[in-house]
Amino acid sequence: MMVFAAIAALIGAAVAIFVFAPFRGAGVPRWMGPASAAVLLVLAGAVYWVGGAPNQPGAPYARQAAERRAADPAELTLDARIERLRDIVREDDGNAEAWAMLGRELARAEREMEAINAFQRSLSIDAQARTFSDLGQTVINLNEGDVTPDAQAAFEAAYRLDPALPEAGFFLGLGAYQDGDRAGATQYWTDTLSRLEPGDPYKTIIARQAAEFLSRPDVDAGSVAAAQVEDAPEMSPQERIAGMVGRLTERVSSGEGSLSDWLVLIRVRAMMDDMSGAREALTEAEAAHADDAGASAILAVARQAIGSDAGEE
Template identity: 30%
Template sequence: MFLWIILAVLTAAVAAVLLVTLARGAKSEIPDRAGEIAVYRDQMAELERDREQGLISAEEAEYAKAEIGRRLLSAAGEAESQSEAPAGRTGLTATGAAVTLLVPAVGLSLYLLLGNPQLPDQPLAARLENPGQNMALLVAKAERHLAENPKDGAGWDLLAPIYFKARRLGDAELAFRNAMRLLGTSPERLDGLGETLVAANDGIVTEDARLAFEESLRLQPDNPRARFYVGLGLEQAGRRDEARAAFEAIAKASPPDAPWMDLIRQHIAATGGTPPQAAEATNGPSADDMAAAGQMSEGDRQNMIRGMVESLAARLQDDPNNLEGWLRLVRSYSVLGDKEKAEEALKSGLKTFPAEGSEGQQLIALAREVGLAVEGATQ
């Protein structure tokens, strides 16, 4: 409440100090000639006494008197010119004073016009107590709580996925590990830790990530999320047959219209298998085409997969009100390594499903998961 008053007082004090300094400076610029004139007059009187006492000849006295007189007249002339020109120095002082006072005066006027002097102070502690919907303050509040209570497993469990979505991967890993240390392992925490490790290593399923997903499967054998990453790790390690078997097992256990099925079909085809037919076969490949994919070369297989993705993109242009379609299209382009088209698909999807809505938030979450730039897409 009183912050603006304190700032105004401090500003006035600084201005006063500057004005006093300028005033002293203006006075000190005028040298004191009166003392110099008095010295010359004393020298003239002393010279006259020496001549009368015969200590100096009349001729030497005249020469000395002439020199002292010349200096006396010069000093007197300068003193007179300074006394006749005070206006110029006063003008300089007035200019300095005006500049010194103008800045705080303008600032105070703008604050009174645009600011709110009656707004009560809200220190950080108060803001953290009532963060509202401000996610940054919610996170700061949780972090402050954990700094004081580091053994609060529920706090770490809450922060871990938030850190992951914010791409604070080092903090996310620490939070997941602390939550598991304090609360025990669970499929959700193990999957979160594994995905964090994968994201931190540019999509590579590391040994630590693989162990986390395998432990998650031990606790929940039908967990498609963990099964996918285990299969992806096998594929990245060049163990194509084992990877294909893992992806086919996921496809067999999943509904045909499951949101992850397009991605599973792509990985089955990429590892030399025959993807199951999609639930939406409109404008898509026939069963014979899907069976033939297993006999294709790697290049032909990739072309076929890309054709399927382009077909989905064309359908979405005609019928954009299909959230699942946009999710599949963004993920498909990401798997194909076509980041530019993935970002275009994300922008197109967000035109139909704005980022402020729940559907748009699903697109944003997927974009962050696959490493796309979210800021540019929402503009």
């Protein structure tokens, strides 16, 4: 430190001589200041070359890093866990698992952009389905729930590597649903559910979400066409709903109805306080999809929602 202080003092003196020489009338050549500064810079570089230690942690940092590494991660705060993982990747930037764990902790801290960078770094070292899925979920959170093309690509990569990963299948279905493709969403969700064991918590979560989305009434094309007919009579909301129920009933009775058609029919009948009709439709839907484990899991959620006893009406 004394050497660097002396060099700084010499540089300051040289600059002062150069700047104030014209005011003192001293006969200092113009080249003297720049030349002195250049010589001193070379001298400073030589001293640093001998005694410097680049990329070495300072004593306080090293002590804190050692304390974080020795501590139980479960006892650390979120910020401390993030710093602990940063310590690890500083020492070994090729540690894909540490980069993925860092991304997860940053995502929990709602630092999505940093999390995305960490996940991408991990994937550049070792492409894992779980990391792709975590990346996709972070992109969704950054975009307030929208399954963007970047998120879609991440989930597709995860799905290719591990089709049994529940998050990938669910979010691919959600992306299809947001694009208006109910058939595609149903396929992803039922396939994913069919792979999960009965006690898996993801099975319940995905089945509930799928039942909620697929039972939402879509824009009824029949009602729209009828309303566009010239001189068509005015229809009350109740008449429109009755017309939608009639078309859904006809479609599912003919065997052309989808799982979503059944769920919409069940939901609308329940909303109209026609609980016996809702239960009748549910029983028929369960029979129609008895060989589809994924669809049966979704219909089981509907069964829990509306009950099965006549006394519950």
